[in-house]
């Protein structure tokens with residue numbers, strides 16, 4: 001997989017654009033399985049977009065296409081106006097599993113990205129320490145990942161991503177392994193870290209409350225193979241705090257609206273599952 005420099009980017013183009021995208025995988029039996037089809041999606045520069053949809057519909061596949069880890073079978077994926085060709089240095093990832101090196105200290109983990117990108121060691125260390133301070137882990141820099149809590153490991157993963165100054169951030173259920181309270185705290189921290197970076201975020205989640213609390217737009221995908229069913233603009237003011245905003249009447253109203261769209265797709269997926277089981 002090649003790493004592509006960002007010399008052809010255009011600041012006026014959308015950060016991410018998928019046009020008429022289809023992705024089919026070949027299955028072990030030799031058949032083709034279409035994961036996403038007719039997918040058109042635009043994420044503007046600096047926008048936070050959450051993607052929700054029933055299980056197995058194609059949300060992660062959509063992210064892997066944007067990341068350059070997979071190529072579309074049909075259609076185009078563009079980042080800042082230029083087609084995606086392999087993994088792009090402008091893109092940062094945070095997944096459900098913590099992408100940390102278990103044999104490296106916290107500081108060394110956060111320095112890894114800048115070092116890989118050729119930043120001299122003293123500067124990489126300064127930048128890593130700055131981000132560790134932002135995520136409240138300055139006094140943990142000499143620990144190893146196994147000596148941290150799940151929330152702390154997630155903070156290391158966030159610091160390790162933000163330290164590379166990504167213009168695009170792809171997040172695939174990053175907080176789903178955490179307990180409910182830590183999850184809400186991490187969402188608040190993510191919003192604080194993201195504010196002012198100008199980066200565009202695509203955040204995949206199963207949690208509709210989380211998606212509304214975080215995003216500018218919530219994209220509802222259909223039962224698989226996925227396409228975009230509906231896009232909801234979240235007109236809640238920022239800054240937001242997850243625990244208080246979810247009690248606001250407007251939040252509850254938005255939740256109902258989106259659930260009436262998403263719930264239908266979830267039912268379709270469940271019924272299909274029941275038919276397979278029958």
Ligand SMILES: Nc1ncnc2c1ncn2[C@@H]1O[C@H](COP(=O)(O)OP(=O)(O)OP(=O)(O)O)[C@@H](O)[C@H]1O
Nearest residue numbers: 025026027033035054055056057058059060061062
């Ligand atoms: N590499 C692959 N080879 C074959 N099929 C795949 C591959 N990756 C994904 N799929 C299939 O494509 C479909 C979409 O998968 P994907 O992981 O994108 O769904 P998802 O919406 O992220 O699921 P979940 O919500 O459960 O995490 C599924 O039916 C899955 O089995």
